[in-house]
Amino acid sequence: GESVGLHLPTLSVQEGDNSIINCAYSNSASDYFIWYKQESGKGPQFIIDIRSNMDKRQGQRVTVLLNKTVKHLSLQIAATQPGDSAVYFCAGTNTGGFKTIFGAGTRLFVKA
Amino acid sequence: DAGITQSPRHKVTETGTPVTLRCHQTENHRYMYWYRQDPGHGLRLIHYSYGVKDTDKGEVSDGYSVSRSKTEDFLLTLESATSSQTSVYFCAISGGLAGPGGSTDTQYFGPGTRLTVL
Numbered sequence: 701g702e703s704v705g706l707h708l709p710t711l712s713v714q715e716g717d718n719s720i721i722n723c724a725y726s727n728s729a730s731d732y733f734i735w736y737k738q739e740s741g742k743g744p745q746f747i748i749d750i751r752s753n754m755d756k757r758q759g760q761r762v763t764v765l766l767n768k769t770v771k772h773l774s775l776q777i778a779a780t781q782p783g784d785s786a787v788y789f790c791a792g793t794n795t796g797g798f799k800t801i802f803g804a805g806t807r808l809f810v811k812a
Numbered sequence: 813d814a815g816i817t818q819s820p821r822h823k824v825t826e827t828g829t830p831v832t833l834r835c836h837q838t839e840n841h842r843y844m845y846w847y848r849q850d851p852g853h854g855l856r857l858i859h860y861s862y863g864v865k866d867t868d869k870g871e872v873s874d875g876y877s878v879s880r881s882k883t884e885d886f887l888l889t890l891e892s893a894t895s896s897q898t899s900v901y902f903c904a905i906s907g908g909l910a911g912p913g914g915s916t917d918t919q920y921f922g923p924g925t926r927l928t929v930l
Contacts, residue, residue: 732917743816743902743921744855789854795917802854 712809719777721806723790726771730792730801735764735775738787738805747775747788751795777808785810815839816922818903824928831890833925835903837883842907844886845919846870846878848899855902861886893929901925 713719725733731752736744750757750764750773757764763776777784787807793800815838825831835844843862847855847870857870859878867878875897877889890897904919 734918736921743923746918746920749918793917799857800919804852804854
Protein backbone atom coordinates (compact mmCIF):
# COMPACT_ATOMS: atom_id res chain seq x y z
CA GLY A 701 0.00 0.00 0.00
CA GLU A 702 0.96 3.62 0.01
CA SER A 703 3.46 4.67 2.57
CA VAL A 704 5.76 7.42 3.52
CA GLY A 705 8.49 6.12 5.72
CA LEU A 706 11.58 7.33 7.46
CA HIS A 707 14.88 5.54 7.45
CA LEU A 708 15.72 6.00 11.12
CA PRO A 709 13.50 6.32 14.17
CA THR A 710 16.05 8.45 16.04
CA LEU A 711 18.94 10.70 15.13
CA SER A 712 21.43 12.18 17.55
CA VAL A 713 23.65 15.09 16.52
CA GLN A 714 26.04 17.46 18.20
CA GLU A 715 24.97 21.06 18.58
CA GLY A 716 26.31 23.06 15.66
CA ASP A 717 26.52 20.10 13.31
CA ASN A 718 24.26 19.63 10.31
CA SER A 719 21.38 17.16 10.52
CA ILE A 720 19.98 15.11 7.68
CA ILE A 721 16.65 13.33 8.03
CA ASN A 722 15.58 11.02 5.23
CA CYS A 723 12.23 9.90 3.96
CA ALA A 724 11.04 7.51 1.27
CA TYR A 725 7.64 7.48 -0.38
CA SER A 726 5.87 4.89 -2.47
CA ASN A 727 3.09 6.78 -4.26
CA SER A 728 4.24 7.99 -7.67
CA ALA A 729 1.17 10.23 -7.82
CA SER A 730 2.42 12.33 -4.91
CA ASP A 731 3.47 15.70 -6.22
CA TYR A 732 3.65 17.77 -3.08
CA PHE A 733 5.75 17.04 -0.01
CA ILE A 734 5.90 18.69 3.37
CA TRP A 735 8.17 18.46 6.37
CA TYR A 736 6.70 19.01 9.81
CA LYS A 737 8.30 19.44 13.21
CA GLN A 738 6.51 18.21 16.29
CA GLU A 739 7.63 19.12 19.78
CA SER A 740 6.47 17.17 22.78
CA GLY A 741 2.84 17.88 23.65
CA LYS A 742 2.24 20.03 20.58
CA GLY A 743 0.77 19.68 17.14
CA PRO A 744 2.90 19.27 14.00
CA GLN A 745 4.32 22.55 12.76
CA PHE A 746 4.98 23.26 9.08
CA ILE A 747 8.68 23.66 8.28
CA ILE A 748 9.10 23.58 4.53
CA ASP A 749 7.52 22.08 1.45
CA ILE A 750 8.47 21.17 -2.09
CA ARG A 751 6.60 20.37 -5.26
CA SER A 752 7.60 17.58 -7.60
CA ASN A 753 8.70 20.01 -10.31
CA MET A 754 11.56 21.03 -8.03
CA ASP A 755 14.47 19.06 -6.63
CA LYS A 756 15.61 21.50 -3.98
CA ARG A 757 14.13 24.21 -1.85
CA GLN A 758 15.77 26.25 0.86
CA GLY A 759 14.40 28.00 3.88
CA GLN A 760 15.95 29.49 6.94
CA ARG A 761 18.58 26.91 8.06
CA VAL A 762 16.58 24.14 6.37
CA THR A 763 16.81 22.60 2.92
CA VAL A 764 14.60 19.94 1.41
CA LEU A 765 15.88 17.76 -1.39
CA LEU A 766 13.63 15.66 -3.58
CA ASN A 767 14.78 12.77 -5.75
CA LYS A 768 11.79 11.58 -7.73
CA THR A 769 13.75 8.85 -9.46
CA VAL A 770 14.22 6.92 -6.23
CA LYS A 771 11.21 8.47 -4.45
CA HIS A 772 13.27 9.94 -1.70
CA LEU A 773 13.33 13.26 0.09
CA SER A 774 15.50 14.62 2.82
CA LEU A 775 15.46 17.46 5.29
CA GLN A 776 18.75 19.13 6.06
CA ILE A 777 19.07 21.35 9.11
CA ALA A 778 22.15 23.53 9.21
CA ALA A 779 23.94 24.34 12.47
CA THR A 780 21.55 22.26 14.55
CA GLN A 781 20.47 23.89 17.79
CA PRO A 782 18.97 22.46 21.00
CA GLY A 783 15.64 24.00 19.97
CA ASP A 784 15.63 21.74 16.94
CA SER A 785 15.12 18.71 19.16
CA ALA A 786 11.76 17.27 18.12
CA VAL A 787 10.12 14.63 15.99
CA TYR A 788 10.21 15.37 12.27
CA PHE A 789 7.60 14.01 9.85
CA CYS A 790 7.55 13.93 6.12
CA ALA A 791 4.23 13.92 4.32
CA GLY A 792 3.24 13.40 0.72
CA THR A 793 0.07 14.26 -1.13
CA ASN A 794 -1.23 15.03 -4.58
CA THR A 795 -2.33 18.50 -5.52
CA GLY A 796 -5.93 19.15 -4.61
CA GLY A 797 -6.28 15.76 -3.01
CA PHE A 798 -7.24 15.01 0.54
CA LYS A 799 -5.12 11.98 1.06
CA THR A 800 -1.94 13.11 2.72
CA ILE A 801 0.26 10.25 3.88
CA PHE A 802 2.43 10.93 6.91
CA GLY A 803 5.58 9.13 7.92
CA ALA A 804 5.92 7.79 11.45
CA GLY A 805 8.56 10.35 12.37
CA THR A 806 12.22 10.61 13.27
CA ARG A 807 13.15 11.89 16.70
CA LEU A 808 16.08 14.29 16.57
CA PHE A 809 18.22 14.66 19.68
CA VAL A 810 20.66 17.54 19.84
CA LYS A 811 23.58 17.11 22.21
CA ALA A 812 25.05 20.21 23.78
CA ASP B 813 -1.09 26.89 15.68
CA ALA B 814 -2.44 28.89 12.73
CA GLY B 815 -5.60 30.04 14.51
CA ILE B 816 -6.79 26.56 15.39
CA THR B 817 -8.04 25.57 18.80
CA GLN B 818 -9.14 22.20 20.06
CA SER B 819 -11.27 21.42 23.07
CA PRO B 820 -10.96 19.80 25.41
CA ARG B 821 -7.18 19.46 25.47
CA HIS B 822 -7.34 16.45 27.76
CA LYS B 823 -10.15 14.04 28.53
CA VAL B 824 -10.50 10.83 30.44
CA THR B 825 -13.67 8.86 29.89
CA GLU B 826 -15.05 5.38 30.38
CA THR B 827 -15.75 2.72 27.80
CA GLY B 828 -19.18 3.04 26.28
CA THR B 829 -19.64 6.76 26.88
CA PRO B 830 -20.09 9.26 24.04
CA VAL B 831 -17.36 11.82 23.52
CA THR B 832 -17.27 14.90 21.31
CA LEU B 833 -14.12 16.77 20.42
CA ARG B 834 -14.27 20.22 18.94
CA CYS B 835 -12.02 21.96 16.46
CA HIS B 836 -12.41 25.67 15.92
CA GLN B 837 -10.56 27.76 13.31
CA THR B 838 -10.40 31.48 12.75
CA GLU B 839 -8.62 31.26 9.39
CA ASN B 840 -11.67 30.70 7.16
CA HIS B 841 -9.99 27.66 5.59
CA ARG B 842 -12.25 25.52 3.50
CA TYR B 843 -10.96 22.09 4.43
CA MET B 844 -10.77 20.54 7.87
CA TYR B 845 -9.45 17.19 9.00
CA TRP B 846 -9.39 14.93 12.03
CA TYR B 847 -6.37 12.70 12.60
CA ARG B 848 -5.32 10.37 15.34
CA GLN B 849 -1.73 9.84 16.34
CA ASP B 850 -0.53 6.66 18.04
CA PRO B 851 2.96 5.42 18.93
CA GLY B 852 4.59 3.71 15.98
CA HIS B 853 2.12 5.17 13.50
CA GLY B 854 2.09 8.28 11.47
CA LEU B 855 -0.92 10.54 11.58
CA ARG B 856 -3.94 8.65 10.33
CA LEU B 857 -6.93 10.39 8.81
CA ILE B 858 -10.27 9.74 10.48
CA HIS B 859 -12.62 12.07 8.60
CA TYR B 860 -12.35 15.25 6.64
CA SER B 861 -14.60 18.06 5.47
CA TYR B 862 -14.47 19.95 2.19
CA GLY B 863 -17.15 22.43 3.10
CA VAL B 864 -20.06 23.11 5.41
CA LYS B 865 -22.06 19.89 5.77
CA ASP B 866 -19.70 18.15 3.33
CA THR B 867 -17.68 15.39 4.94
CA ASP B 868 -16.08 12.12 3.97
CA LYS B 869 -14.35 9.17 5.58
CA GLY B 870 -10.66 8.70 6.02
CA GLU B 871 -8.71 5.50 6.51
CA VAL B 872 -9.71 4.88 10.16
CA SER B 873 -13.29 6.14 10.33
CA ASP B 874 -14.95 3.18 12.06
CA GLY B 875 -16.43 4.22 15.40
CA TYR B 876 -16.25 7.94 14.59
CA SER B 877 -18.64 10.46 13.13
CA VAL B 878 -18.20 14.13 12.29
CA SER B 879 -20.27 17.21 11.68
CA ARG B 880 -19.58 20.62 10.25
CA SER B 881 -22.44 23.08 10.50
CA LYS B 882 -20.23 26.19 10.25
CA THR B 883 -17.03 26.92 8.40
CA GLU B 884 -15.14 27.45 11.62
CA ASP B 885 -16.20 24.35 13.56
CA PHE B 886 -15.57 20.66 12.95
CA LEU B 887 -16.77 18.18 15.54
CA LEU B 888 -15.56 14.63 16.03
CA THR B 889 -17.85 12.26 17.93
CA LEU B 890 -17.10 8.88 19.39
CA GLU B 891 -20.59 7.45 19.80
CA SER B 892 -19.48 4.78 22.26
CA ALA B 893 -15.85 5.13 23.22
CA THR B 894 -13.61 2.06 23.33
CA SER B 895 -10.13 1.60 24.78
CA SER B 896 -8.73 1.31 21.23
CA GLN B 897 -9.73 4.93 20.71
CA THR B 898 -7.29 6.10 23.37
CA SER B 899 -5.08 8.39 21.35
CA VAL B 900 -4.03 11.93 20.64
CA TYR B 901 -6.39 13.62 18.20
CA PHE B 902 -5.33 16.43 15.92
CA CYS B 903 -7.41 18.74 13.86
CA ALA B 904 -5.94 20.27 10.72
CA ILE B 905 -7.04 22.86 8.20
CA SER B 906 -6.09 23.71 4.64
CA GLY B 907 -7.40 25.51 1.62
CA GLY B 908 -6.86 29.07 2.70
CA LEU B 909 -4.83 31.68 0.94
CA ALA B 910 -1.30 30.49 0.26
CA GLY B 911 0.65 31.10 3.42
CA PRO B 912 4.26 30.35 4.29
CA GLY B 913 3.84 27.02 2.61
CA GLY B 914 2.96 28.66 -0.65
CA SER B 915 0.21 26.18 -1.24
CA THR B 916 -3.43 25.79 -0.38
CA ASP B 917 -2.65 22.10 0.08
CA THR B 918 -0.56 22.74 3.16
CA GLN B 919 -2.25 21.42 6.27
CA TYR B 920 -1.88 23.33 9.53
CA PHE B 921 -2.47 21.56 12.79
CA GLY B 922 -4.10 22.35 16.08
CA PRO B 923 -2.51 21.62 19.49
CA GLY B 924 -4.20 18.23 19.90
CA THR B 925 -6.53 16.52 22.35
CA ARG B 926 -5.28 13.68 24.49
CA LEU B 927 -8.12 11.21 25.02
CA THR B 928 -7.94 8.30 27.42
CA VAL B 929 -10.69 5.70 27.42
CA LEU B 930 -10.65 3.51 30.52
